[in-house]
Amino acid sequence: xxxxxxxxxxxxxxxxxxxxxxxxxxxxxxxxxxxxxxxxxxxxxxxxxxxxxxxxxxxxxxxxxxxxxxxxxxxxxxxxxxxxxxxxxxxxxxxxxxxxxxxxxxxxxxxxxxxxxxxxxxxxxxxxxxxxxxxxxxxxxxxxxxxxxxxxxxxxxxxxxx
Amino acid sequence: xxxxxxxxxxxxxxxxxxxxxxxxxxxxxxxxxxxxxxxxxxxxxxxxxxxxxxxxxxxxxxxxxxxxxxxxxxxxxxxxxxxxxxxxxxxxxxxxxxxxxxxxxxxxxxxxxxxxxxxxxxxxxxxxxxxxxxxxxxxxxxxxxxxxxxxxxxxxxxxxxxxxxxxxxxxxxxxxxxxxxxxxxxxxxxxxxxxxxxxxxxxxx
Numbered sequence: 001x002x003x004x005x006x007x008x009x010x011x012x013x014x015x016x017x018x019x020x021x022x023x024x025x026x027x028x029x030x031x032x033x034x035x036x037x038x039x040x041x042x043x044x045x046x047x048x049x050x051x052x053x054x055x056x057x058x059x060x061x062x063x064x065x066x067x068x069x070x071x072x073x074x075x076x077x078x079x080x081x082x083x084x085x086x087x088x089x090x091x092x093x094x095x096x097x098x099x100x101x102x103x104x105x106x107x108x109x110x111x112x113x114x115x116x117x118x119x120x121x122x123x124x125x126x127x128x129x130x131x132x133x134x135x136x137x138x139x140x141x142x143x144x145x146x147x148x149x150x151x152x153x154x155x156x157x158x159x160x161x162x
Numbered sequence: 163x164x165x166x167x168x169x170x171x172x173x174x175x176x177x178x179x180x181x182x183x184x185x186x187x188x189x190x191x192x193x194x195x196x197x198x199x200x201x202x203x204x205x206x207x208x209x210x211x212x213x214x215x216x217x218x219x220x221x222x223x224x225x226x227x228x229x230x231x232x233x234x235x236x237x238x239x240x241x242x243x244x245x246x247x248x249x250x251x252x253x254x255x256x257x258x259x260x261x262x263x264x265x266x267x268x269x270x271x272x273x274x275x276x277x278x279x280x281x282x283x284x285x286x287x288x289x290x291x292x293x294x295x296x297x298x299x300x301x302x303x304x305x306x307x308x309x310x311x312x313x314x315x316x317x318x319x320x321x322x323x324x325x326x327x328x329x330x331x332x333x334x335x336x337x338x339x340x341x342x343x344x345x346x347x348x349x350x351x352x353x354x355x356x357x358x359x360x361x362x363x364x365x366x367x
Contacts, residue, residue, distance in 0.1 A: 006174060013183075013232045038174045044225065051228040070232040074182060129347040132340070 006038035013070050014050055020067040023053050166250040167191065167211040169203050169242065171222050174229070180265035180286055182235025185223045187254075189241035193271055194303040196292075198333065198362045204242035216253035223259060236262030236285075243269055248276035255283045270313040271305055277313055281320060289314070291328045293337045294345040302336045311352075318353045326354050332361040 011027050018025030028042055058064055167190040175184045190211045192204050203209045214222075223237050230236045237259050239251050245268050255264060265286040270277075291310065292299050299307040317326060330345050332338070337345075342359050349357055 006176065009176070010174065010183075010229065013229055017228060017232050047226070047228045054228070054231075064231060066232060066234075071182070071234065074176065074233050126347070126350060129343050129350075133344060133347060136340075136344075 003036040003038050007036060007040075007043060009074075010038055010043065010047075013074075014046055016067040016070045017054070018050055020065040021054050021057060021062070023050065023057070025050060164250055164253070165213045165215050166219075166247050168214055168219075169201060169209065169211060171212070171214075171219070173222075173226055175238075179238035179240060179267060180236070180288065181263055182233030183226060183229035184235045184238045184263075184265070185226055186238045186240050187219060187223065187244075189239070189244050189247050191246060192241060192243040192269075193246070194243070194269055194305055196303050197336075198364050200363075201242065216250060216257055219254050220257040220259060223254075227262070230262040234263055236264055238265040238267060238288075240267035243272060245270070245272040245276040245280065248279040252279055252283065269303075270310045271303075271307070272309065272313070274309075274313060274316060277316065281317070281322065285325060287317065287322075287326045289326060289328045291330055291345065291349065293330075293333065293341055294348040295337070295341060298333075298337045298341060302333055314349075314352060314354065323353045324356070327356045327358070328354055330357055330359045332359065334362065334364050 007030070015025060015027065027046065030040070030042065032040065054064055168188060169190050170186070170188045172186040172188065175186055178184075179186050188201065188204075190204055190209060192199075195205065199205065226235075237254075239247075244251060244266050251266075260283050263285050264283055265288060266280070266284055267288045267290070269292075270287070270289050289310075292302055292307070294307070294311075296307050299305075299310075314326070317323070328349050330342050330349075332342055346357050346359065
């Protein structure tokens with residue numbers, strides 16, 4: 001993930017937060033061509049100003065609105081990186097599926113059915129883990145038995161054996 | 163107020179240290195001596211550090227409040243071992259940082275008193291558990307994992323199991339895939355369901 005990609009992502013977050021809270025907002029065009037950390041003075045100032053306006057609205061009784069899309073954007077940003085037009089289209093498509101699973105569609109969201117499947121898979125894995133653990137214990141016991149056979153020892157340690 | 167030695171404050175992190183957009187506050191100093199330590203500068207006595215007060219840290223982390231609100235992100239304390247600086251972290255949180263999602267990335271290999279001080283404020287514990295096998299743990303870190311296990315149990319007894327996320331590494335030369343699985347299963351028996359297995363990088367980038 002480059003700084004430029006991060007910058008684009010953060011710009012998208014600012015835009016959505018402004019829209020969600022009814023604040024007119026226009027991002028200033030960045031003319032810097034090199035890479036950055038997403039913390040240039042222009043971006044910092046935009047974020048500061050926007051937060052100040054949101055806080056002002058909050059002080060006047062309007063609770064802060066969070067656009068759920070921002071969180072969806074975060075997930076897709078992590079998945080696809082730069083929000084190119086194609087990535088945005090893909091995001092919209094998947095978001096549609098997330099919010100409105102269609103009949104017969106493959107649901108990407110952890111709906112109840114998916115949750116059940118995941119739970120089942122987790123349970124299966126745990127059961128398999130338990131089996132592996134038991135096998136290890138059995139194997140270790142077997143090895144121990146083998147190594148302590150009377151025949152292998154130079155003298156007997158069994159007090160009941162004459 | 164007290165000052166702490168930090169190796170970095172890393173802003174606008176996405177998907178690396180907890181939920182949403184986060185700022186990582188990384189402390190100097192660690193009780194462990196792990197062979198593949200990601201931040202060995204934490205251990206160097208003469209490392210270049212930032213000496214900062216809680217107010218200064220708060221001023222820095224506040225810069226990204228908008229993104230924390232938008233993504234349910236917040237501040238992650240790491241390092242090094244952040245819990246050794248529990249009083250400092252508490253001071254930062256009491257200055258207002260507790261209103262955001264608060265995460266600690268910790269080994270949990272610290273005296274209980276640090277946890278007792280901080281647990282009411284922490285939303286998530288990312289625990290680098292290394293390996294549940296005490297011999298593997300000790301050979302890799304140079305310390306026993308008795309405190310780790312005891313602190314984990316204490317957190318679970320406090321009803322905080324859901325806040326714990328354990329990272330179980332495959333440590334080349336120290337454990338194996340089977341050992342990872344056993345660790346995961348042992349954690350499950352302790353009541354911890356949120357775990358992730360991964361492989362340590364053995365070379366610095």
